[in-house]
Amino acid sequence: MTTPSVSVDRDRVIALLRAWIDPVARSEGRAWLDEKRRAIADGAPAWQFFTAFSSVPRHLGKDDLRLTEADLAEADAACPGWQPQAWSVDQAGRTLLVLALPQADADAFVHTLDRVFETADVGESVALYQSLPLLPFPPRFRQRAAEGIRTNMTSVFNAIALRNPYPRTWLDEGAWNQMVLKAVFVGSPLHQIDGLDERANPRLAAMLVDYAHERWAAHRSVTPELWRPVGPFAEGVVLDDLARVLRSDSAAERQAAALALAASPDPRAAEVLAAEAPDLREAVRSGALTWSTLAVPTRPG
């Protein structure tokens, strides 16, 4: 895999995180955080970083950050694809402590993070995986991210898979495909995956279609969003699957099938859509129906 080019303005990220903490945490907590950041940046022994990292909720609390649309736009400008709308104050504080670690020696930085990853509790794991796109030396965390995807804790999985630009940029195709398939499997909302359309690929589409067949064989349904990464590669017999979904009782499933058929490169797709669901075909064509308007029940990420 070639090295992708992404520019993260880390100083800006730090300034934003620090500013967002102000209205949420008490002043003693903020003073504690700033003192720890200074000590860690000055090369305090590792145990000081570890205990500070664990203790963040005791000093800052765990309230959600109160971010505005403007804050989110700034986040995206500082780190493309970063969507911290569900971040809490302890997560911001923990990320600031990680970003305070000396970065002159990549091996030392990665080694320290390995130790916190390995000993992390649920809240710490979520904070660490969420912070991946903001860290220096991003290719050094590919293995770690792939491991996060294998977790059984849904909240930890979501921390890496949803609203997080790291996977889109840094995961290889195998790991990416596993991540999307697992998101379907655990019921996470696919539209919160950064780069879902850009990184769609034929192997992933085939895996998702197989998965739908498995579920159908067990008389279970699949999320309509499953068809989104399938559409651009739907051809041949997959069009028969989509025709079947087009006859579903669920409006969301019918809409998803129409959107997938509209994205298909196979000329027969347009015929299927015109014959089975001319109204939906019109809705896609007019822009009234898109993947964003699709009525998909979502769980908080």
Added chain:
Amino acid sequence: MIFIDPHIHMVSRTTDDYEKMRAHGVVAVIEPAFWLGQPRTTVGSFKDYFSSIVGWERFRAAQFGIRHYCTIGLNPKEANNERLAEEVMELLPLYACKEGVVAIGEIGYDDQTDAEDRYFRRQLELAKELDMLVLIHTPHRDKKKGTLRSMDVCAEHGLDPARVIIDHNNEETVADVLDRGFWTAFTIYPGTKMGNERMVEIVKQYGTERIFINSAADWGKSDPLGVPKTARLMLQRGLPEADVRAVCYANALAAYGQSGQIREEDWLDPEPIDQRQLYMGNTILRGGADPLVEAPEEDERLIIE
């Protein structure tokens, strides 16, 4: 009625147990770090064990509507492997300050060897340094002497008895432990520790101040419903509801609540961030934390002997 089981080793239990416990009103559990029935041979096994009781087990419990807390420590049995014990001591500060770690424990004596004594004392010092509570395991054999000795050593190291929980008490130890101002916990465990009929008598005799019970259910033949079953038996035998609540819920909360790491709101009204991380947005507990004690199943015996 809702319950806390403040000493239970859930890593050894199945999801059926979690389901039954929740159905019988258990809303929170504390999992003390202990041994696993077989000695560990490398420090990595301890690390993974500690990680699982602060991580995976906490998440697993939440899926059944139960809040999970733990204590971190080097247990007395494995303190006897000194080479390993040294390495474990280095690991403890990495875990002790994590969220939901309510005490250093369970520590104390098993065979009452010199090595056990050394690591017990060092962990008392660690607890003092980190301003943490202590959970003390008292030995099965030579229990009375071991219990008295544990309390003496705590006093010697200047620990406040109000911040120490002495566990696995029985009729022989209860008076001394209460007299000296320590929290006095009892384990309802079939065969080797307390039966619940005996427990009813203890509460009748000594009252409820600083007394609470647990199941210490683990990989042995034990009963994860020890707390709710004993509560039911106490009510049947005429103890007032307020006493049952104190012994099966409120006192454990008061004792461990001193850590700042366990609060009633955690299960009655969890923070949004906890909802997302542990319950995936499902308000499992909210509005559902009240009487859930169901009729005992046909094959379920209330008496634990």
